[in-house]
Amino acid sequence: MTDNTPPLKINPTLLKRRNAAEKRFRFYGLAAVMTAVLVLCLLLTSIISKGYTAFQQTYILVDIRLDAESIDPKGTKRVEDLAAASYKGLLRNALREQFPGIEGRKAKRSLYGLVGSAADFDVRDAVLDNPKLVGTTATIAVKSSDDVDSFYKGYIPRDVPESNRKIKDRELAWLDTLAADDRIVKKFNVDFFTNGDSREPEEAGILGAVVGSLYTLAITLALCFPIGVLTAIYLEEFAPTNKWTDLIEVNINNLAAVPSIVFGLLGLAIFLNFMGLPRSAPIVGGMVLALMTLPTIIIASRAALKAVPPSIREAALGIGASRMQTVFHHVLPLAMPGILTGTILGMAQALGETAPLLMIGMVAFIADIPGSMSDAATVLPVQIYLWADSPERGFVEKTSAAIMILLAFLVVMNAIAVILRKRFERRW
Amino acid sequence: MEQLALFFALLFLTVLGFILGKGRAVALSGHSDQPLHSRLPYYGLYTALWCGLPSLLIMAGWMIFEPQIAEMLVASQLRDSDASITPDQLTLYINDVVNLASGGILSREPDAALLSAADNYSLFRQISYFAMAVVAIAFSLLALFTSLKKINPALRARNQVEKVVSIIMMISSLIAILTTVGIVFSLIFETLRFFDKVPFFDFLFGTHWSPQTALRSDQVGGSGSFGAIPLFAGTMLITFICMVVAIPVGLLSAIYMSEYAGKKFRAFAKPVLEVLAGIPTVVYGFFAALTVAPFFRESGTLLGLSVSSESALAAGMVMGIMIIPFISSLSDDVMNSVPQSLRDASYAMGATKSETITKVIIPAALPGIVGAVLLAMSRAIGETMIVVMAAGLAANLTANPLEAVTTVTVQIVTLLVGDQEFDSAKTLAAFALGLLLFVVTLVMNVVALKVVRKYREKYD
Numbered sequence: 001m002t003d004n005t006p007p008l009k010i011n012p013t014l015l016k017r018r019n020a021a022e023k024r025f026r027f028y029g030l031a032a033v034m035t036a037v038l039v040l041c042l043l044l045t046s047i048i049s050k051g052y053t054a055f056q057q058t059y060i061l062v063d064i065r066l067d068a069e070s071i072d073p074k075g076t077k078r079v080e081d082l083a084a085a086s087y088k089g090l091l092r093n094a095l096r097e098q099f100p101g102i103e104g105r106k107a108k109r110s111l112y113g114l115v116g117s118a119a120d121f122d123v124r125d126a127v128l129d130n131p132k133l134v135g136t137t138a139t140i141a142v143k144s145s146d147d148v149d150s151f152y153k154g155y156i157p158r159d160v161p162e163s164n165r166k167i168k169d170r171e172l173a174w175l176d177t178l179a180a181d182d183r184i185v186k187k188f189n190v191d192f193f194t195n196g197d198s199r200e201p202e203e204a205g206i207l208g209a210v211v212g213s214l215y216t217l218a219i220t221l222a223l224c225f226p227i228g229v230l231t232a233i234y235l236e237e238f239a240p241t242n243k244w245t246d247l248i249e250v251n252i253n254n255l256a257a258v259p260s261i262v263f264g265l266l267g268l269a270i271f272l273n274f275m276g277l278p279r280s281a282p283i284v285g286g287m288v289l290a291l292m293t294l295p296t297i298i299i300a301s302r303a304a305l306k307a308v309p310p311s312i313r314e315a316a317l318g319i320g321a322s323r324m325q326t327v328f329h330h331v332l333p334l335a336m337p338g339i340l341t342g343t344i345l346g347m348a349q350a351l352g353e354t355a356p357l358l359m360i361g362m363v364a365f366i367a368d369i370p371g372s373m374s375d376a377a378t379v380l381p382v383q384i385y386l387w388a389d390s391p392e393r394g395f396v397e398k399t400s401a402a403i404m405i406l407l408a409f410l411v412v413m414n415a416i417a418v419i420l421r422k423r424f425e426r427r428w
Numbered sequence: 429m430e431q432l433a434l435f436f437a438l439l440f441l442t443v444l445g446f447i448l449g450k451g452r453a454v455a456l457s458g459h460s461d462q463p464l465h466s467r468l469p470y471y472g473l474y475t476a477l478w479c480g481l482p483s484l485l486i487m488a489g490w491m492i493f494e495p496q497i498a499e500m501l502v503a504s505q506l507r508d509s510d511a512s513i514t515p516d517q518l519t520l521y522i523n524d525v526v527n528l529a530s531g532g533i534l535s536r537e538p539d540a541a542l543l544s545a546a547d548n549y550s551l552f553r554q555i556s557y558f559a560m561a562v563v564a565i566a567f568s569l570l571a572l573f574t575s576l577k578k579i580n581p582a583l584r585a586r587n588q589v590e591k592v593v594s595i596i597m598m599i600s601s602l603i604a605i606l607t608t609v610g611i612v613f614s615l616i617f618e619t620l621r622f623f624d625k626v627p628f629f630d631f632l633f634g635t636h637w638s639p640q641t642a643l644r645s646d647q648v649g650g651s652g653s654f655g656a657i658p659l660f661a662g663t664m665l666i667t668f669i670c671m672v673v674a675i676p677v678g679l680l681s682a683i684y685m686s687e688y689a690g691k692k693f694r695a696f697a698k699p700v701l702e703v704l705a706g707i708p709t710v711v712y713g714f715f716a717a718l719t720v721a722p723f724f725r726e727s728g729t730l731l732g733l734s735v736s737s738e739s740a741l742a743a744g745m746v747m748g749i750m751i752i753p754f755i756s757s758l759s760d761d762v763m764n765s766v767p768q769s770l771r772d773a774s775y776a777m778g779a780t781k782s783e784t785i786t787k788v789i790i791p792a793a794l795p796g797i798v799g800a801v802l803l804a805m806s807r808a809i810g811e812t813m814i815v816v817m818a819a820g821l822a823a824n825l826t827a828n829p830l831e832a833v834t835t836v837t838v839q840i841v842t843l844l845v846g847d848q849e850f851d852s853a854k855t856l857a858a859f860a861l862g863l864l865l866f867v868v869t870l871v872m873n874v875v876a877l878k879v880v881r882k883y884r885e886k887y888d
Binding site: 028031032036043230247248251257268269270274353363396410 | 593598600601602611618678681683685700712719753785806807837840844862873
């Protein structure tokens with residue numbers, strides 16, 4: 001047989017053009033992925049560069065004469081008496097002695113403004129730590145105000161006209177004297193991790209929000225893990241296939257895509273207004289988030305149950321186990337790693353959720369650290385939102401630092417999920 | 429926290445029930461000629477369920493209804509002493525009584541009547557708590573003894589326990605349905621009340637949105653106006669910007685990852701996209717408000733444009749970044765499910781890779797991609813935190829992305845955050861907007877899920 005096909009004619013210019021188009025297309029794809037990578041880097045660097053300074057706090061060393069008469073007039077030396085004394089006046093005296101010759105209320109007020117509004121508690125804590133200081137003159141580090149703190153972190157530039165600067169020339173001179181005396185020190189900001197919220201940036205901490213988040217997530221987990229797993233078992237292992245179960249399935253898939261703010265409206269209308277549960281409480285927040293994460297957990301659990309091969313079930317049924325025993329003794333333990341992975345991812349999603357919690361009043365300003373599930377509380381993402389809304393310069397770094405802590409929690413949770421998946425999930 | 433103590437007491441009784449029930453079964457199995465029907469733990473579970481479940485239900489029911497009954501009691505006392513009181517005054521009075529009893533903030537100085545009412549109220553609450561504790565524990569103990577008595581070798585303990593468990597499973601699978609019903613009813617109920625105050629067409633087709641209603645009738649600004657068109661326009665503008673960013677980037681990165689990227693590159697880029705998807709929206713909002721928006725404003729000033737500091741552009745673009753991983757992972761899935769044979773056929777005809785992708789794979793995967801885009805759009809429409817933090821509050825009717833616009837979700841948040849009286853048009857408007865949001869996203873999701881499912885069936 002002879003080969004009749006005409007020889008393939010290759011048009012070199014066309015081929016060149018097509019190859020160029022191929023290269024271009026490939027480049028677009030790479031550029032798209034790189035855009036995503038770049039944006040992530042940008043986001044993280046912008047947050048870290050704004051936030052890392054929040055872990056430090058500027059302190060001013062002040063020589064304070066701790067008069068025994070004014071602190072502990074009765075000479076009891078009891079801790080309660082030392083704690084109840086007023087240290088504000090002593091601190092102010094010390095500041096005045098540091099800069100003698102300051103006259104006028106306004107000048108004095110701006111001098112007192114160098115230290116934070118709760119700096120007298122630093123003095124008190126130092127005295128409580130070491131009661132022997134009473135009656136002596138001690139050098140105590142007190143917190144500087146947020147403006148001074150921002151100035152030393154470089155957020156308030158020195159070389160702008162005085163009217164545009166929060167630190168005025170006079171204060172600048174005082175600070176320079178203090179700095180020349182080595183009286184300005186930076187320390188690790190422990191209070192950021194041990195305080196609740198505050199109107200003063202230098203006093204604000206995230207412990208209240210972290211505790212609130214823990215309570216809220218505890219409620220969410222306690223509600224949506226059992227309900228989600230039981231639902232998944234029912235739908236996957238027991239439910240007959242009919243219209244009713246079909247409806248439940250469609251319904252769960254749609255719930256997973258309902259905007260989270262709608263769950264907040266549900267919580268407001270049903271839990272707060274109808275059932276009369278307390279506003280701003282972690283218990284209500286936990287319930288709302290549980291309803292929101294339920295579809296995620298059900299879908300993940302069903303996938304995990306589906307992955308267990310039927311042979312396991314048949315073996316158990318074959319030696320006389322009931323259907324319930326088959327599921328709870330054999331299928332569920334094998335599906336557990338997958339279910340737990342899904343649950344942790346659902347919890348991570350709940351931890352980062354803000355919008356529905358705004359609806360049920362968890363945006364209130366709460367300085368106390370919540371002590372129970374029904375106390376008014378706020379959670380980490382809402383705290384971030386609140387601080388991001390605050391006008392003070394000092395809150396910008398606090399916000400970024402709170403974001404870093406929230407992201408750290410999320411990274412840990414996701415890492416646990418990945419480890420769980422890698423180590424325990426079996427592939428059949 | 430007295431309730432918690434009762435809860436733990438009941439829990440303790442439940443555990444006790446398990447131990448005693450199992451112990452009784454063990455004893456029976458020792459000296460009875462008839463073999464036990466079920467395995468031993470089932471007798472324990474049988475007793476435990478009887479001990480725990482009914483009394484916990486009693487406790488739950490009591491805690492839901494008791495506050496209402498207590499308030500009704502206060503109200504009836506007050507009506508006896510002062511028949512002319514209006515319903516509003518009554519609610520205020522009851523609130524004061526409750527707050528006084530629980531140490532909250534009052535709306536007035538407490539007088540003698542209020543104090544005695546509060547005393548009565550807290551006395552009633554205390555009595556009621558003790559009654560609840562006594563009833564629940566008594567019931568639990570009673571159930572413990574009767575169920576222990578019932579245990580004998582012929583008792584089908586396993587069947588009964590399994591029945592209860594399967595009922596619990598059915599009830600929990602109903603919760604998903606109940607949630608949807610709850611959402612629909614709470615939204616519809618409040619929305620109907622809203623349309624009592626504001627005509628339906630004024631809301632849907634009005635072009636002026638300023639929800640500030642006056643507290644007194646003689647105040648300027650009177651009744652507020654609720655024309656939601658500017659909100660829809662703002663939402664659509666921001667969603668449009670978001671999709672302009674997210675569709676090309678998401679789609680192209682999905683193509684690159686599924687068709688071009690090597691194993692190593694995938695192992696690096698996939699987690700990056702997952703991290704992008706896992707970042708909380710409030711973080712994106714902060715990024716948009718503090719980094720992206722000022723950047724746009726300053727670059728705008730350099731170019732001689734006036735860019736609002738809350739421009740739609742910044743909010744939309746950051747939202748687009750948030751949506752990228754969503755689109756890319758969904759369309760990665762659909763493109764992977766295009767059969768290899770289609771690719772092979774195309775290569776055999778001499779097509780290059782990009783020609784295969786654009787002329788064969790994408791057309792074949794188009795329904796799935798459309799579904800993914802619809803899902804992404806519904807997510808963008810419902811997204812709240814980014815727009816709350818980075819978009820404006822003023823309802824401008826504009827198509828200029830450099831100006832500030834507001835969205836439906838922003839308005840829901842601003843209308844409902846803070847204390848408001850619950851039946852003003854202002855708060856009810858939030859529910860009307862919520863219903864609209866729910867319906868629109870629901871329709872988009874249903875359509876998208878249907879399209880995706882149909883498409884999957886085509887190639888399976």
